[in-house]
Amino acid sequence: MSEPTVPSGLSRRGELLLSVEDLQAYFDTDDGTVKAVDGVSFDIYRGEVFAVVGESGSGKSVTATTIMGLQPTIRIAGGSVHWKGRDLLAMSEEEHRRIRGGEIAMIFQDPLTALNPVHTVGRQIGEMARIHEGLNHKQAHERAIEMIELVGIPEPRKRADMYPHEFSGGMRQRAMIAMAITCKPDLLIADEPTTALDVTVQAQVLDVLLAIKDEIDSAIMLITHDLGVVAGLADRVMVMYAGRQAEIGTAAELFYQTRHPYTFGLLASLPRLDGGDDEELVPIDGSPPSLIHVPSGCAFHPRCRFAEVPGRCNEERPLLRTVTSDGHVTACHFAERLATVTVESIRTGRTEVGP
Amino acid sequence: MFSFLIRRLLLIIPTVFVALSFLFALFFVLPGDPATLIAGGANRTPDPGVIERVNERYGLNDPLGEQFLNYWKRTLQWDLGESFQNRRSVNEILGEKAVNSVRLGIWAILIEILIGISVGVLSAIRRYSIADKLTTVVTAVASAVPVFVLGFILQYALAVYPNKHDWPAWMRLRTQGLGPDTWTLFFIPTGETWRYLVLPAVALASVSTALATRMTRGSMLEVMRADYMRTARAKGLNERQVIVRHGLRNAMLPVVTLIGVDFGTVIGAAVLTETTFSWPGLGSEIASSVISRDLPVTLGLTLAVVLAYTVINLLVDVSYGWFDPRIRFGKGSKQ
Ligand SMILES: Nc1ncnc2c1ncn2[C@@H]1O[C@H](COP(=O)(O)OP(=O)(O)OP(=O)(O)O)[C@@H](O)[C@H]1O
Ligand code: SF4
Ligand SMILES: [Mg+2]
Numbered sequence: 001m002s003e004p005t006v007p008s009g010l011s012r013r014g015e016l017l018l019s020v021e022d023l024q025a026y027f028d029t030d031d032g033t034v035k036a037v038d039g040v041s042f043d044i045y046r047g048e049v050f051a052v053v054g055e056s057g058s059g060k061s062v063t064a065t066t067i068m069g070l071q072p073t074i075r076i077a078g079g080s081v082h083w084k085g086r087d088l089l090a091m092s093e094e095e096h097r098r099i100r101g102g103e104i105a106m107i108f109q110d111p112l113t114a115l116n117p118v119h120t121v122g123r124q125i126g127e128m129a130r131i132h133e134g135l136n137h138k139q140a141h142e143r144a145i146e147m148i149e150l151v152g153i154p155e156p157r158k159r160a161d162m163y164p165h166e167f168s169g170g171m172r173q174r175a176m177i178a179m180a181i182t183c184k185p186d187l188l189i190a191d192e193p194t195t196a197l198d199v200t201v202q203a204q205v206l207d208v209l210l211a212i213k214d215e216i217d218s219a220i221m222l223i224t225h226d227l228g229v230v231a232g233l234a235d236r237v238m239v240m241y242a243g244r245q246a247e248i249g250t251a252a253e254l255f256y257q258t259r260h261p262y263t264f265g266l267l268a269s270l271p272r273l274d275g276g277d278d279e280e281l282v283p284i285d286g287s288p289p290s291l292i293h294v295p296s297g298c299a300f301h302p303r304c305r306f307a308e309v310p311g312r313c314n315e316e317r318p319l320l321r322t323v324t325s326d327g328h329v330t331a332c333h334f335a336e337r338l339a340t341v342t343v344e345s346i347r348t349g350r351t352e353v354g355p
Numbered sequence: 356m357f358s359f360l361i362r363r364l365l366l367i368i369p370t371v372f373v374a375l376s377f378l379f380a381l382f383f384v385l386p387g388d389p390a391t392l393i394a395g396g397a398n399r400t401p402d403p404g405v406i407e408r409v410n411e412r413y414g415l416n417d418p419l420g421e422q423f424l425n426y427w428k429r430t431l432q433w434d435l436g437e438s439f440q441n442r443r444s445v446n447e448i449l450g451e452k453a454v455n456s457v458r459l460g461i462w463a464i465l466i467e468i469l470i471g472i473s474v475g476v477l478s479a480i481r482r483y484s485i486a487d488k489l490t491t492v493v494t495a496v497a498s499a500v501p502v503f504v505l506g507f508i509l510q511y512a513l514a515v516y517p518n519k520h521d522w523p524a525w526m527r528l529r530t531q532g533l534g535p536d537t538w539t540l541f542f543i544p545t546g547e548t549w550r551y552l553v554l555p556a557v558a559l560a561s562v563s564t565a566l567a568t569r570m571t572r573g574s575m576l577e578v579m580r581a582d583y584m585r586t587a588r589a590k591g592l593n594e595r596q597v598i599v600r601h602g603l604r605n606a607m608l609p610v611v612t613l614i615g616v617d618f619g620t621v622i623g624a625a626v627l628t629e630t631t632f633s634w635p636g637l638g639s640e641i642a643s644s645v646i647s648r649d650l651p652v653t654l655g656l657t658l659a660v661v662l663a664y665t666v667i668n669l670l671v672d673v674s675y676g677w678f679d680p681r682i683r684f685g686k687g688s689k690q
Contacts, residue, residue, distance in 0.1 A: 070588055094593075101591030108589075113582035117681055118604045127600075128590055163680040179590070 014046030016084075017187055017219055018067065018104075023079035025066045032292040036062040038243040039079070041320065044187060044219050049210070051222045051234035051251075053266065055288045059243040060223045064189045068106055069096045084186075102132040105180035107209075109192040111172035115164040121175045122148070122160025128182035147178035150215070151208050170201030174208060181212050188213065189221045194229070206233060227266050231255065236327070239263050242299035243291050245320060249328035258343075259323045259335040261304045268346040282347050298333065305346075306334055363672070367665045374661050375430070375654055379423060382650045390415050393439040393648070413439065426654075435655035440647055445655035448640065453659065455533065456625060456636030459555055461542045463621050466560035467567050468614065475571025476606070480598065482576065490568060497565035502624050506558040506631035513554060528553050531633040555632040559624055563617040570613050575606040608679050615671030619664055 025037040036059045044050045052060050065071050067081055067088065081088040083099060105128075108114040116124060125147050126140030135143060141160065148156035151174040164172055173193060180188055190209060194202040210233065213220050224230060230237055230251065237254045239246040239262060247260035258264050265284035286303040289295055295302050297314040307313040318331045332338070390409045391401060410416045414425060429436065435445035478490040497505070510530040517527045527550070534551035538544055544552045578584065579602060587601040588594075625638035633639070637656050644652035676683040 068589055070585060097591050097593060099591075100589060106589045108582060108586060110582060114586045116583040116587070116601050116605070118679060119601075120680075127592075131591055131596075165681050176586075179586075 014048060014219070016043055017046055018044040018221075019080075019082040020063075020067070021080050021082075023063070023066070023081060024077040025062060025071070025079075026075045026077050027073060028075055029292075034291045035243050035294060036074075036291055037066060038291075038294070040238075040240070040243075040245045041079075042238050042245070042248060044221060046186065046219050047213075047217065048235040049213070049220045049222055049233050051224060051230040051237045052240060053224060053227055053230055053237060054240035054246075055225060055284075057288050057291065058240040059291070060225075060240055061191055062243075063240070064106065064191055064221065064223060068100055068104060068189065069093070070100075070106075098132070101128055101185075102183045103185055104187045104189065105183070105185040107173075107176050107180050107188065107190040107193050110196040111169065111176045112164060112196075114176060115172060117164055120161050120163055121167065125160075125175065125179045125182055128179055132183045143182065144178075147182050148175065150181070151175070151178045151212065153178075168201075169197050170205055173197060173201075173205050177205070177208060177212060181216055181218075184216045185218055187219050187221060189223070191223045192225070193222075195224070195226075202229075227270050239266065242289050242294050244299055245329075245331060246300070247328075247330040247332075248320075249323075249325070249330075253324060253328045257324045257328070257339075258341070259328065259330040259338050260332045261306045261338070262300050264338070264341065264343065264346050265303075267343045298331070306332075306337065308334070360669070360673070363669050367662070370665060371658065371661050375658055376423075378654055378657055379426060379650075382648070382653075383419060385648070409439075430654075430658065435658070436651035438644075438652050439649045440652075445651050448652060449637075449656055449659055452635060452637045452640045452656070455634060456629070456638060458538065458542050459552070459559060459629070459634055459636055460618075460621055460625065462552060462556035463560040463563070464614070464618070466556060467564045467617060470560075471564045471567030472571050472607070472610065475568040475610075476575050476598075476603070478568070478572045479575035479579065479606075487572075490572070494565040494568045497561050498569070500561070502558055502562065502627045503631050505561050506554070506628060509554050509558055510632075530554060533635060555628050555634045558631065559621060559628040562624065563614075563620055567610060567613055567617070571606060571610050574609050575602065578602050578606045581605070604678060608675075611671065611675055611678050615668055615675075618667045618671070622660055622664055 020043070021041050023037050023040045024035070027034040027036055038059075040059075040063060042050070052063065054060055062071065062074070066074055066076075067083075069088070076089055083104070088096065088099070115121070122141055122144040125144035126135070126137075129135045129143045130137075130140045145156045145160050148159055153159050153171055153174055159167075159171075164175070167175060173196075177193075188209075193209065194205050197205060206229070209220065209222075222230070222234060234251045236248070236250050238248040239254070239260065241262050246262045247254060247258070249257075249259075254263055255267065258267065262284075268282040269284060271281060284303055289299060289302070295314070297312070297316055298304070298307070298318050301307040301309055301313040304313065312333045316333070318333045320329045320331050321335070322328065323330050323335050390406045390413075393409050393413075414422055417425070433446075435449070437444050438448065474490055478487045481487050500508075514528045514530045529551040532551060534548045535546050537546045537548050579598075583605075584597060584601055587597045592600065622638070625636060626642050627638075628634065629636045629639035630642050637660060641653060641656050641660075643649075644656070
């Protein structure tokens with residue numbers, strides 16, 4: 001592993017926690033090999049919110065669950081995942097288990113199904129402290145109450161003895177957050193934590209998540225298919241397409257110095273952030289490819305309006321390369337041509353690119 | 356919770372009334388004059404004087420409606436009458452036979468719970484293993500074979516055959532009756548008694564154990580795919596803790612219902628099993644009382660069985676609330 005360079009756009013230069021390099025994680029199925037994660041590299045530093053964005057099926061969840069060691073059927077075809085310098089993929093299940101929940105915790109999309117219906121919320125939260133810190137029943141219960149209070153659920157003592165079905169959706173997700181942070185993890189992976197919630201409580205839950213991050217001084221890996229959520233929250237963003245990494249950079253770089261046509265596509269399909277006049281939203285044509293039969297060359301070429309086909313785009317897989325700053329990396333042969341392109345021009349269809 | 360209990364208890368009344376009225380009616384609809392059968396016994400033409408005395412003693416001359424009313428008046432005071440055949444009080448017969456049935460039933464249910472649940476869980480955890488495939492085949496067969504057929508097979512394979520071929524004594528099981536009838540803690544056989552208990556208990560448990568195994572397996576497989584199991588793994592629990600703490604109780608939800616229903620199945624199957632193994636319980640007694648048209652015995656024992664069945668089901672329903680908080684009655688429950 002080479003000495004990591006801290007990306008320029010990162011305001012706080014936190015400790016390097018997670019380092020994923022050229023990760024290739026495949027599923028061998030009866031229909032063929034699903035290349036769910038195919039050559040993804042990124043680092044996560046303490047204190048930052050690292051967002052992972054992409055359409056459904058782009059490999060976001062598999063990336064996260066592979067780091068967590070929650071994919072029993074996965075085949076690691078290459079690459080490495082280092083956690084605080086230790087190789088996660090090479091360590092024993094027992095060692096990985098101690099990190100899981102304790103140092104890296106995960107929050108899932110649907111808090112109703114992700115919580116066990118037959119145990120009280122307090123017990124499920126307290127269990128975390130019991131396994132990682134060896135607390136006894138009573139101590140764990142007190143800790144659970146503390147955590148429930150921390151995530152802003154009123155009457156924590158009473159709530160601890162209630163069951164998930166007695167909670168509202170937003171409250172359940174707060175409970176999930178409380179559970180995840182019980183042992184003050186260094187990294188909190190939140191896989192679409194608000195997708196299953198009412199629009200009105202989404203913002204509240206995200207606020208809780210951010211406040212907690214500062215409180216326990218951790219990092220957040222925020223998985224979402226909604227660039228809008230990312231805009232206000234993330235320090236850095238990784239855009240994934242078809243199991244591969246399209247672009248990675250600070251939020252500002254991705255929004256204002258976009259260097260990948262797919263990122264442009266996502267931005268154009270987004271309601272305008274400044275809430276300006278109702279321009280038409282332009283969805284990306286076509287749909288994401290099957291991860292068994294990924295298009296040749298650049299996986300995005302069948303949908304890319306900048307593609308040169310036949311040519312480099314369908315013949316040669318673009319390598320990740322640095323563009324506007326150290327930490328701004330993209331996988332597009334013609335990234336430089338995009339410098340003059342704007343989201344508005346994509347929306348209106350006037351996309352004149354340089355040579 | 357309380358009102359639920361009351362409602363369930365009140366429901367017992369019509370259940371019992373309908374069941375017993377039906378039996379009562381059946382008795383008079385069946386061919387043959389009851390008094391003749393009672394007074395005559397097997398194939399003898401009885402003295403008309405005797406018939407008259409029998410009719411007198413048991414009120415069989417009264418109009419049917421009056422007999423029916425009288426029957427219910429007595430029953431409400433738990434006066435179950437006496438056997439037409441040997442004039443023993445039905446209460447006494449009930450006390451004597453119920454003990455044997457309950458012992459057999461306890462073992463059948465224990466086998467169902469212990470074997471059914473553990474084999475089902477293991478089979479699900481080791482899905483597609485040889486043991487799992489074997490379980491699937493065995494349970495499919497066991498749930499299809501009638502109790503008495505299985506009974507005969509067991510009798511031959513584990514009792515008759517070993518006896519004929521002088522197998523070591525401990526391998527020879529018994530096929531008929533109670534044996535020395537010695538027990539501790541009410542239901543644990545001591546001395547030689549276990550040799551007599553094993554076969555009828557296994558035969559009685561077979562169908563429900565097979566069903567419980569299959570249901571546990573299916574339910575466990577479903578639970579293992581649940582999101583909360585993934586959450587449990589993400590917490591850092593090991594696989595055993597994930598299954599024991601988070602999987603089992605959820606997997607048990609449908610199985611608890613099945614076992615509740617099985618108390619009924621076991622009572623029904625007990626008639627055949629007890630007859631096959633000459634186990635002197637309520638089942639074989641009801642069967643023989645029906646054949647000899649011994650109405651008070653049939654009615655009295657059936658009443659006891661119906662009551663026991665209803666109460667057990669009530670207990671099972673109440674316990675279901677413990678297993679699944681979502682259907683817990685009363686305070687704070689939504690949905
Ligand atoms: N256990 C598995 N076996 C085989 N294929 C799988 C498995 N899990 C995921 N996949 C496949 O891997 C690909 C990536 O899935 P993943 O869940 O990571 O997508 P995602 O980006 O999280 O999408 P979403 O926004 O829908 O959650 C999908 O094509 C999916 O079908
Ligand atoms: S490499 Fe070609 S197809 Fe791929 S994003 Fe760039 S321009 Fe489009
Ligand atoms: Mg996902």
